[in-house]
Amino acid sequence: MFAISLFLVATLNWYAMVREPSVVEIDDLTEYVNEVVKVEGTLISWVEDPYNSGDDRLDAIIDDGTGVVELRWYRPGDTPPIGTNVTIIGDVINYEGRMWIQALGAGAMSWKSSDLPDVPWLAISDVAIDPEKFDGEIIQLTGFISKSIAPDVAFGTAKLGDHPNYGNSEHQISMTIHSSTEQWIEAGSKVTVQGVLSYQQRELSWNLGVQGPEIMVDRNHPIEIPLLDWASQSTWMYQSGRTVDVAGMLSIDNGTWELTGSAGSPLCVIPSEDDLSMAETWDGKAIKMRGRLVWNTAISSWCLDKGGEDSESLTATSTINDLLLMLSANPIAALSDPDTHYTVTAYMKYAVEPSVEDESGYFADSAGYTPGWTSIAVTIPGPRSTWLEAGQSVIADVTVSWDDENMRAELLIHDLTEGDKMNPTTLLWSDGATQWGYDKNKVVRLNGLAVEENGTWFLSEPGSEKKVRLNALGNSIGLDELHLGTAMTWEGRLLQIEDSDSMAVIYSLESADVDDRDNDGLSDTLENSFGTSSYSEDSDGDGTSDRQEYIDQQ
Structure with missing residues (x-):
């Protein structure tokens, strides 16, 4: 009898190890907590290393029609295109009200060639004519990307246009980029993307959700390289992360390379290995250089990166939208790493007066009110002797923090560089x-x-x-x-x-x-009524100022 009992126990244990997991619907996962299950559904999104922490992990979203579930896949294998019907196997985890499926190894996701999606190849104008027709559908578009995408950005946004120049585009569509591209994609590059089209109620616009590693770049298509204007350094933020040309006088002093132009502050240069060998020849010469425009948080200045140096102090600034997107997608992860610094371009939502104390304010994603205007609270360090104007562009080095008093996330500003101000x-x-x-x-x-x-x-x-x-x-x-x-x-x-x-x-x-544009002591209003020029102190060149001539006529 004892031998029979041992045989039955061994048989049950063997069956538990080799039996095929049950195929369950996502809507019923609450009944299978801590059990291994199989789910069949459509892959609608995925992101590698979601927190940029170096983990060998991929998070995917699966939709089977009854609901959606997150797959946290460690040591993942190959991933099929968005829209593929897949089968996943893993443990059902329920932690503090959040549920996901956790899996390990390449065999956790499988599919057949017949499961791959039949994706229509469309022009952007096709979507513009009737976007509702493709709502929720997987589509493929070819166009020109609006900004440079860094290889390590896990969440990003950009626009896809039908012309590399914004002003010449007839149509543009917003894109949300999930997972890092693992390569630089230059602004103006011709790319082919595949993703799900959806309507974003907050932005009142259509959006294409794409996967970074699946963006196909046409390397044969020429890219326009902008030439930086020394007289408009406040606009350089719009070229952040791009490969640019800049001409100036190169000076090299104790290993520090700087380009000086006709106006503004010098531009630091991070030389390549080939550049270092030419240091003696180039020092003190007028030269045009090409590199990537990055913001150096260590010295709060723009730099031309020619060496591709990997440094925490060098970053291609992102828009405040990218950071807001990350906070919206996973606020817990962002708040759990308060020491991570982000360099963002944003706009002041309200004017902030000078102060010796730290002041509260708001960053916004546009200079003025637009539908879907988004903002986030910030703490601005003091002392400051000048006003920050509403709508003024800024570049800020920030960290994400939790405001206990107001029960919200906020940004702590560690360094702030002011940009253009709005017209009155x-x-x-x-x-x-x-x-x-x-x-x-x-x-x-x-x-x-x-x-x-x-x-x-x-x-x-x-x-x-x-x-x-x-x-x-x-x-x-x-x-x-x-x-x-x-x-x-x-x-x-x-x-x-x-x-x-x-x-x-x-x-x-x-x-x-x-107004007194020419500073001659006669207001522009009186100059216009008197018939003199508001751009010249002595309009007729007779040696008598316009103000004195006006007085003489009274």
């Missing part, structure tokens, strides 16, 4: 106080008549009782005898201040002045 907004008296509130703390322009009441200056609308407090610059010509009584356009910062007399909050135009 022109206010109209007819807009009213409520509408003006959207431009509070911004630099604005307002046409009005300067009047003094009991020692206090106001800017009023001619012919009405509407007025705002006016605090002009100390050297403003707008309040001298020559200009008083003339309605002119003033430029200043619109603030809300407390009026102690009326116990109300009123608007004030601070640090205000009138």
Whole structure:
């Protein structure tokens, strides 16, 4: 009897080891926690090493029609194209309310040639004409990518256009790139991509989700290499990560290479091995060099990387959208690594005044309001002596942190480089106080008549009782005898201040002045009415300034 019992136990153990796992629907996985199961479905997305931590891991999403499940695949094998019908085998894991299938080894995913998707090859214009026709479908497109993609970016965004130049494109479609491409893809490259087309409600636009390693680059197609303009260094951020040309005077001092141009700050150069052998020949010479434009966080400056050096301080800046995408896709992973630094380009959502203390603000993904405008809270280190303007472009070295007080993720800024500022907004008296509130703390322009009441200056609308407090610059010509009584356009910062007399909050135009482009002491408004040029101090060249000629005519 004892021998029979041992035989039965051994038989059951053998059966448990060799039996084929059950094929289950994703909707029923909760009944199979900690069991090995088989799931058959469609591969709709995957990403290698999702946290850029060096793990030999691939995360995939499988859809069987009853639901979707994540496959965490360690030591993975080959991966088929998106849209392939696959069979996966693994353990059902349930941890803190999250469920996934965990597998190890190349045999965890299988498919046959008949399971591969039949993907239509379309033109971007085909999708533009009737995108609903392809909603949720796997399609293949050929076009030109809008920006350079670094080889190690696990989540990225770009646009695919029908022309390499943005201004010449008839159609463009947004792409979300999952998993690193493992190679540099230059902006303007001709590529073929395959992915799932879907409508993004937040962005109010159509999006193509593609896999980075599956992007096919046409290396035979020529790429336009931009030439950097020294006079427009604030626009270099738009070329970040691209291969660029730059001409200047090369200086080499104690191993430090720098290019100096006609304007702006010098550009550091990271030489290649071949360049080092030419150091003595090139030093002090005017030269044109080609390399990748990267941001050096160690010195907070742009560099031309010719050597392909792998350094944590060198990075191709990404847009704030890329970081927001990563936070949205996996906030826990981003927050669990607070020491990882990201270099992003973004826009200030609101103006931030000078301060000796750290200040709170917001980064946005566009300079002004657009449908789907996205922003994230940031902490800006002090002290700062100048305003950060709403809509101003910035480059920031940031880390991701958790704000316990407000229960949200935020960015801690470690270094901030200011870029272009928005042009001042022109206010109209007819807009009213409520509408003006959207431009509070911004630099604005307002046409009005300067009047003094009991020692206090106001800017009023001619012919009405509407007025705002006016605090002009100390050297403003707008309040001298020559200009008083003339309605002119003033430029200043619109603030809300407390009026102690009326116990109300009123608007004030601070640090205000009138336009005087040629600095001849005669405002542009009076120059236009007098018939002189606002671009020349002495319009007729007779040796007498325009201001003096205007005075002589009075």
